[in-house]
Amino acid sequence: MGTTQLESVPEPKYWHLKTVLSEALDSEFAVGEILPNERDLAARFGVARATLRQALEQLELEGRLQRRRGVGTTVAPPRMGVAVGTEQHIWPGAAGDDWQPADSTLEVPPASVAGVLDTGADETVHLVRRSRVSHGQPVAAELLYVPASSVRDLSAIDAPAGAARARAVLRELQRLELEGRESAVELGSARADDAKQLDRLPGAPVLVVTTRYVAQGRTAALSVATYRADTCRLTFGDSGGVEIHEGPARQAS
Amino acid sequence: MGTTQLESVPEPKYWHLKTVLSEALDSEFAVGEILPNERDLAARFGVARATLRQALEQLELEGRLQRRRGVGTTVAPPRMGVAVGTEQHIWPGAAGDDWQPADSTLEVPPASVAGVLDTGADETVHLVRRSRVSHGQPVAAELLYVPASSVRDLSAIDAPAGAARARAVLRELQRLELEGRESAVELGSARADDAKQLDRLPGAPVLVVTTRYVAQGRTAALSVATYRADTCRLTFGDSGGVEIHEGPARQAS
């Protein structure tokens, strides 16, 4: 009878740690404040650094913390709402969107993209690269695939590459009548190039938004946009202009 | 001059491992197939088990693998598309949705929810719990907050709790004219109860979809739905009935 049943369902240490830290963040820390370093925190809680890190990872995944190598761990501001589906039936590049065209080249798209575009396997398409900045922070990187058939001939255009050419492709796209649009959101991890644009390490969690633009009964363009999952809350508004609160709901019981 | 510059930018081992494994999954494994166990894999690649696990974690995050304690690691099928915003202006519980009402109780909502609902801090609301099954697998758990003011008095209803009461609340909701709807998607980690419903471990990555239903100029209901991030791709369709492909785009260069 010497055994005292302390925990019939023992909670993992990192899980308990996460809870404790989460409450501390709510009550004892301000946004932007720097936490003690990982070695000190681990010692303070009497756990190995790896265990402490497991808790920090979860909190970072939930957007509560921000960790930067060589700097430290800071308390993250609430996620920013980023409109993804508000503007009904708008082409990418339409006036007022906050995307910044970076470049455009001709590429053979990956097979999965070619399948959606109904282009041949080796057919080149315009690949427009854009980035999105919100509140002074990079939040997304986009690859926009535009089949040559969706735009007028651009081979003789004066801008061979760069932002000017990207704008030219987008401008041509506006000439088509947009009939519809479908998006899908899924979890992914940042490729090395995206990570660099987003100021994160490769493998950082991202929300991948794939949007198919439909015109003339076919897929006129395909956008693959990679959003920082730690800082962004993607908003899809269907309502008739009702205001969106900032930071509506933290997940709670 | 004895130093040979093998890698100017050395790639982390787990990152390289992930790439190798990912290619092996594409070419040498079928969906559902069981991989060698972690100790064997680690030995085969000459790394510590923790490093191997870091690679597996990423692949699981991307929906390529499924790991189950006591069973093993299997190759996951492509993510299933789950419609989240297709049906325009539909109340939850309307005919044809594939949600299954589980329960309904009266609760004091968390402050963040109360704020969106414009209810008093201590005011109780109906809390309808529902779960969503797709392709025979649980994919989402929902908490639907319905202020008493959105439905007729249910205090005298014959069903004190359970699915019957949940259906009664949803039925009452249909009586209002739905004016609009806004959704937001963000990354989260599963709470213990959600994890159980979704057949995952606590902390598993989830996509949290928060939807505000607007009627009579106010927020008539608020839904917080938790989707399995590993198995689901959330689709938001704006197009006029254009078919959605299954498995459109894997992220690629």
Next chain:
DNA sequence: TAGTGGTCTAGACCACACG
């Protein structure tokens, strides 16, 4: 009971930022 993935430890070294 045997085998799996999940948790945890106590170290070590590396890449990066900043003064």
Next chain:
DNA sequence: GTGTGGTCTAGACCACTAA
């Protein structure tokens, strides 16, 4: 340099599943 987070190791034990 100094200090930070990021990577990696070689173990150990636990919780769960299935034979």
